[in-house]
Amino acid sequence: MAIDGLIILDNAGRVIAQSGFHSFPAAYPLLHIDALNNALANASRSDDVDPVLYVPGINLDTPSACCHVKRGDLRYLCPVSGDVDPLYAFAFLQTFVDILHEYFGHVSAETLKENFDVVYQLLEETLDAGGHPLTTSPNALRDIVLPPTLLHKVLSVAGVSGLATSSANSHPFASPIPWRKAGVRYNNNEIFFDVVETLDAIVNKNGTTAVSSVWGRVESNCKLSGTPDLLLTFSNASTLNDCSFHPCVRLQRWSRDKVLSFVPPDGKFKLMEYRYTPVSASSLNQVSVPFILRPAVKVEDHGGSIEVVLSSRLTTRTMENVFVELYLGEGATGASCLASHNASWSFNPRTLSLVWELKTVVPSASYTLRGTFTSSNEMPRPSRAFRVRFEIPQHNFSALKIEQLKLTGETYKPYKGMRGNSLGDIEWRW
Amino acid sequence: MAALNLNMLTENASRLGMRLQETLSEHTRDLAIARGTGSAYLDNPEEKVKNIAKQLDSNSDREKLEAMKRLIALISRGRNVSEFFAQVVKNVASHNLEIRKLVYIYLLRYAEQEPDLALLSINTFQKDLSDPNPLIRAMALRVLSGIKVPMIGSIVVLAIKKCAADISPYVRKAAALAIPKIYHLDSTHQPELINIICTLLKDQSPLSIGSVAVAFEAVCPTRLDLLHQHYRRLCRTLIDVDEWGQVDLLNLLIRYARVMLPRPIPSNESGSNTQFEVDSDLRLLLTSAEPLFQSQNPAVVLAVARVFYYLGPPTDLPKIVPPLLRLLHVSSEVERVILTNLVLISSTVSDVLAKSYTHLLVRADDSRQVKKNKIQLLRSVVNADNYTSLLREFICYADDADDDLVADSIQAIGYIARIVPESTQQCLTALMSFIQSKHDVIVTNAVLVLKSLVQIRMQQQQSIIALGGLPPQTFSPLDIISRLARRIDELRHPKARACVVWLVGQYAASLPTTENGHTPLGPEGIAPWAPDVLRKMAKSFQQEASHVKLQIITLAAKLLVLNPSDRTIGLLNRYIFSLARYDLDYDVRDRGRTLSALLAGVNANIYGENDDAHEDVGGVVLRREQVRVVLFEGKSNPAEDVAKDGKQHFSSSTSRHHGKQTHAYIAAEDDHGRFGSLAAITGRWTGSDNYLPDWLEEGTESSLRDSEADMPQVLAYTSQSSTAARSIAGPAASRASPVILTPTGRASPAGSIVRQEGTKAAYMDLDKFYEDTEETEESEESGSEGDDDSDEEEDEEASGEEEDAAARSPGGGSESSGDEDESEDDSADENSHLQGTTR
Secondary structure, three states, X not given: OEEOOOEEEOOOOOEEEEOOOOOOOOHHHHHHHHHHHHHHHHOOOXXXXXXXXXXXXXXXXXXXXXXXEEEOOEEEEEEEEOOOOHHHHHHHHHHHHHHHHHHHOOOOHHHHHHOHHHHHHXXXXXXXXOOOEOOOOHHHHHHHOOOOOHHHHXXXXXXXXXXXXXXXXXXXXOOOOOOOOOOOOOOOOEEEEEEEEEEEEEEOOOOOEEEEEEEEEEEEEEEOOOOOEEEEEXXXXXXXXXXXXXXXXXXXXXXXXXXXXXXXXXXXXXXXXXXXXXXXOOOOOOOOOOEEEEEEEEEEOOEEEEEEEEEEOOOOOOEEEEEEEEEXXXXXXXXXXXXXXXXXXXXXXXXXXXXXXXEEEOOOOEEEEEEEEEEOOOOOOXXXXXXXXXXXXXXXXXXXOEEEEEEEXXXXXOEEEEEEEEEEEEEEEO | OHHHHHXXXXXXXXXXXXXXXXXXXXXXXXXXXXXXXXXXXXXXXXHHHHHHHHHHHOOOHHHHHHHHHHHHHHHHOOOOOXXXXXXXXXXXXXXXXXXXXXXXXXXXXXXXXOHHHHHHOHHHHHHHOOOOOHHHHHHHHHHHHHOOOHHHHHHHHHHHHHHHOOOOHHHHHHXXXXXXXXXXXXXXXXXXXXHHHHHHHOOOXXXXXXXXXXXXXXXXXXXXXXXXXXXHHHHHHHHHOOHHHHHHHHHHHHHHHHHHOOOOEEEEOOOOOOEEEOOHHHHHHHHHHHHHHHEOOHHHHHHHHHHHHHHOOHHHHHHHHHXXXXXXXXXXXXXXXXXXXXXXHHHHHHHHHHHOHHHHOOOOOOOHHHHXXXXXXXXXXXXXXXXXXXXXXXXXXXXXXXXXXXXXXXXXXXXXXXXXXXXXXXXXXXXXXXXXOOOHHHHHHHHHHHHHHHHHHHHHHHHHHHXXXXXXXXXXXXXXXXXXXHOOOOOOOHHHHHHXXXXXXXXXXXXXXXXXXXXXXXXXXXXXXXXXXXHHHHHHHHHOOHHHHHHHHHHHHHHHHHOOOOHHHHHHHHHHXXXXXXXXXXXXXXXXXXXXXXXHHOOOOOOOOOOOOOOOOOOOOOOHHHHHHHHHOOOOOHHHHHHHOOHHHHHHHHHHHHOHHHHHHHHHHHOOOOOOOHHHHHOOOOOOOOOOOOOOOOOOOHHHHOOOOHHXXXXXXXXXXXXXXXXXXXXXXXXXXXXXXXXXHHHOHHHOOOOOOOHXXXXXXXXXXXXXXXXXXXXXXXXXXOOOOOXXXXXXXXXXXXXXXXXXXXXXXXXXXXXXXXXXXXXXOHHHHHHHHHO
8 A cells, every 4th residue: 555656747747857656667657657648638627637637557466546736836746556545645645735836935846947956855755665755844855855956056056065965964854843843043933833724615596505615725924943842722712623743743632621832843834724613603603794795697599698796794904815716617609798897808819618706895895897709609607606706815604813832842932923814715506 | 153154155145056956947847858868779770689798787877877878768667677687786885875776776676576685685675674774774674574485484574673763753653564565475474464563552653653554454454452552542643644545444443443442322312413422542533533624635535534424323324425426526536536435425415415516517528327316316415495406407408418317317317207296396397398390319218208207197086085184186197198199290209109108008097087077079989199109100100119019019019909999909900910921020029929829819800801821729719808908007116126227216215204314324234334435436346355344333442542642642742742731630630530440340230321211120130230331331432531512622521532533733732832842842753743743
């Protein structure tokens, strides 16, 4: 039971990098790449391609499957054979993608090609030839594989690469805590928390909310020296459900006292994820959608007309980057609309959807989009729902507050920062 | 003073330097100023490739590094660069770590292809096994184990043995991972490898234990007896193991528990809430695994869910649902996998799922597979309480742009109508409204579902009438048929038309009870709407698809049998049969011929008076009543349809009768590890790695798992922990318990819980006597540690050590003790530190 290897493909389905596949025939990775490219070519919507593709083996007694994800412009493939839990592959892929982000910031075909030596080192260090993940904690990895930095590159060009490596690399695996580097030193000790919440909701035709849930995550950027032991207390921890934590968090402590006690890894990491459930019994334990959409879609022969009014329910806050999207159905050829308040709209011929984009939606204002669309289908079947995405900066649905952050184990007093941000992904049926 | 100042100055300067480096590196990473150096390697002109060999031989580290980068770049472009193997190997002893790492990456790729060359440099690798840098030691071992030459097998085994005793857990982990490779190369090394695995199992560091589990599964998967001594410690360290190791370890422990531990048995059948008696060792595994439901790694969560699904008592099953539902929001790929797994277990957990079905509502932009699974799940949770909102959802999905979802949701409406009797009216209204839709798919599916509903209702009605009751007046099935019959022109899809025509024919015989004395307008014995359908269909016969034609012929024959004397029907029949006789499709011609022969006894001259072709061919001529039986009776049972359009759901409804708990058992036993496997996702056979054995009749002796190794460990901690008083009680209890436990189990079976009454009588039968003693032994072991079933109690009593684990870590103990532990641990060995800081 293991992962067979990892392949990174660019936008056009060509290989950028791949792991060894030592114990497989040379055709094995190609077989998987072909299987994926074929599936993508045959699917009408790329989302419809099953993330787990069955790939018959070269000889029939070794069937395998290709688990693949798309992140950014790149596709990451993970062939598996034998009866492996596909989640194992997906979890590994996600971890690897996160590591690449950690190393390169923005991940694209270009950055990977520029830093191919680092990518190969990462592949070797994260995945053993036998298909088992080796070192995946970013802190430990940074000791083994140096991130590409300007200084490092300048030094290596100057031919003194030994100097740059010696200081940081003298003690790989010296840290007794797998997720934290040893001997971290900062002049300014600071730790930041980003609380990002996403409102996931479905609104019925009559405007009632079928389901709405708020999923939050606390991302942290830790720049603390030594081995700090933190104790984080939330003011309203009881409203957080279905939590999941970074391995550093002491789970017993949370289940007992609803406080987070942990020795943080150095740098950026995802501390916890949760689902927010409001306590007030009045609103059926649901967070209300911050806007009202009044859609009127009429489907006629070879086209139809659309009129949508979006009005903000918020009284003080501004929604930003509001995208209202409607899939116009197979055969859609175009649309022509008129948007109020200089908002922009567009028809995407690749996804066949109409997108109405509002940069800002000020409190309790209404915006209108009116127009028609055409289709080569006699009876077009547009999607039964609008998809609305929005952002509310500096706001949290849960009003989650950090009550206290206690640091033990070190003597300094850290600077603490917290920031909130809210996103929304609403399906509004018409 | 001056010296002090100078010191401070230099310190500050170095800090400034570090700070500069930090900020610089932070910024440049985002800006990506340092382009150029990297991509230059990627376009290798041929002469530069030739240059590589020279560069590798040069004295400058910089040249070598550049050459190595060039080689790696060539590898990434899929070029075979094994020709440089000899030159590269020379650099393995380079002083520059950067070069060495790249050399090893190269070697890891090509050692297998060039075993002879690799053999030449085997001394270098062996020397590197003693390198001060653990990274190099591990790399050397990885290369060594990658050389696929059986000859050096024993050298590699020695190397693994050396590394298995390494001080760095990272190297030990590499050693564990090398074991499967050497075993596949030459399985004769198995005994030595098992010895190494045994050594590694004793490893106190949680870092390598996951890889040891991997090695164990590869080398000696059947030697579960080796785990006895380590089982409890493995359970307890589970939480400190890295996430990948947790998955591997959990899968190993599941197998161990299935083979070695007694299965949870119902202890007191008191009405609805049956309590289950769980062996203390099994309980230990469950309680150690449960916190991992909160892991950020979805694979770990699913592995824990597997533990609960395959090992836990049915009363614990509901626990696995909320974590799995949480995973639905992680990413679309994870969602797809989890949904399929939920479908697998939906019949056993439908009660819990029903409470949170809103997580499963279908979004318009879900992918195909996700939509399909969500509908299946929503169907499985339908009950009398939530059917109204689910029905509303299904009606909404019928407008979806995805045809499969439309079909599934309309069938789901039919399903609701069947299993929730009070919903029938609403479902039928919805289905009837679908028939007016402009979209083919909706109409077709609605008709198909209506057909099966009508069939079921007819059967029910007949059985009610047979019992002497009155048929329910609301929405009689005949009413549905008459509506469909009137709308036949609006139906365009051939399948739907064929379906309606069949329905009209099948139920055209008007029931005498519905006529209430006054004769209807149509021909006698036939429902008033039927002949008109025949007329319309006769008119359009030639344009119909062939399976509609087949049904039209059948309809004509049926009506004729019902009323042979009616002239119009006779004429229509003659027309249709004549058309069928010369149809292009041979199936239609055959059907026409068959039915005309069948009808010979009813209307001898079906092709018209002056038809010469028809002549008496002899044979048996059936009477009208007999023909009627042939045509009308013995139609497919609608119940089969039900089963066909969703086996999953049918079984879930049957489980309702048997009671959840027994069903859970059956499910867990039948699928042998399908839950959480690849086979479940792809729906095909994928090898049998995950095969789960059945529970054994009874578990093995629990004293086997009492290990001496546990004791010193516990004591070591108590000396460190400031809450010593609390933890001393722990080991004392745990040390004492096995001593007392085993003899009492044999001597007096008094504490037994599961013992039946009248044991004395049972002793007369020798077989039963043996059964009984075995049972008591087993229950004794678990019973005497904690008789109550409440989790809290058991935790405290059953595993004193566990309590210690909680007490010794600052997370578990009081906060004030945390700091002291921390500072002490810094100097202490790595293991204690790790556990001290983890939780």
